[in-house]
Structures are given as C-alpha cells and as structure tokens.
Amino acid sequence: MTRSAGPLKLKAQLFCGEEIAMGPGKAALLEAIIQHGSISAAGRALGMSYRRTWMLVDVMNRSWVEPLVETEVGGRRGGGARVTETGHAVLAAYQALMDEIGAAAEPRISALAELMRESPRPAHKG
C-alpha cells in the first residue's frame, strides 16, 4: 500500500532578516550541544570547524528573543555550554514543524511514487 517514491528530502529554513535563525544545521548543532554539554565538542561531533560552529551559535543567539545557547562564565575553549529554555522551545518547535510537514507530504508523495521509476534509466545507452 505505502509505496515509497524514494526518499523525500525536506528542508525548512526560518529567516530573521537576512540570517537563517533556524534550519537543519542549527537544529543538529543544538541537539549535539545538549548531548555533549560543550559547543566545541558538539562541532567536532558534527565534523564542523571551530569557527563555523561558533558562527552558527552566534547567529542563533542574535536571532531570537533570548540566546539559545549559554556558555559558562569563565569558560575556556572546550568549556561547558547549555541550551537555554528558549533554545529547547525553539528546537522542539522546529522538530515538530519538520514532523508536521513530513506528515503533510505523505499523500502527495504516494501519488508521485506511481509516476517515478525505481531507479533512473542509465545516462548512456548500453
């Protein structure tokens, strides 16, 4: 009954002015900060540079009514960080958004699956 059209990849980016206040990369970073308790450890776990990791945190912290990530006072590189109450709320809402649009997509994807091949025809004739 539920035939797959191959994976559907959905991406949602929330803009605050010109900045991406929340998106797949920032949500993954918040999850990793919760897991690792440290911004730099979270970045390493995601394979991101130290510079990029802090840039994403900085953009998040400037885009919402309160910072999403707090570092410990006197923290050094590798020191502790925590996701704030607002950060948890934004992350939960973003995850719910992704679940909701995924569910909303399902009927249409099933219909499209009827028209899609299992795999692409080869690019060159054999």
Add this chain to the structure above:
Amino acid sequence: MTRSAGPLKLKAQLFCGEEIAMGPGKAALLEAIIQHGSISAAGRALGMSYRRTWMLVDVMNRSWVEPLVETEVGGRRGGGARVTETGHAVLAAYQALMDEIGAAAEPRISALAELMRESPRPAHKG
C-alpha cells in the same frame, strides 16, 4: 493575528536512486519550458548554462515512467520542446506538495514567530 516569523523557506527534493527527480530548480525549469516552448530559451530565462539546463532535463527524463520533456524531431539548439502529459502531472503534483507543506507549516511558524526577533541583534557591540 498573523505575525510573520520572517520568511520560511521550504525545499522539497524527490529522489530517484541517487538522482534528484524533482526539486525547486527542475520545477522552475519545467515552468519555463512551458512558457518559452524551448529548453535553451528556458535555461536562458533562468540564467542557467546550456549544459546545466540539459543535464536537469536529462535527469528528469530518466527518473520517471515517461520523459517529462520532449524535443521536436530534428530539433536544433533553440528548437522546440514541450512538457509531456506526465511532465504536467508531475509538476502539478510537486506544486500541490509545496502548497500543502506550506499550509501545514503555518501554525508552527506563528508559534515560532513569538520567539523570534524582528531583526538579528548586531554582530558587534556599538
């Protein structure tokens, strides 16, 4: 009542194996081919290279049960092209999918808007 959280950007990509069978760029290309009646004119209108335009058409034509775009027999560069019945069906379904996930996102976006700033705080202290 309906406060904007700034623009929400949603992107849906449908995969056939490793290939993107339909996504924002391919949908825009189908619309432009319908409008211009020519693959190369459509690519020019979208600012895409000739090579990239034809690559997108080729992937689409290999990913669905029937080609989405047909060129005229004996067509030369700049010659005519038409979107097939299957192409129209896939495009309409993709556009409906985008409308549906956009509508599904609205309540959650309104909730997130309550937590988002109108514009980001400046990156550097004044």
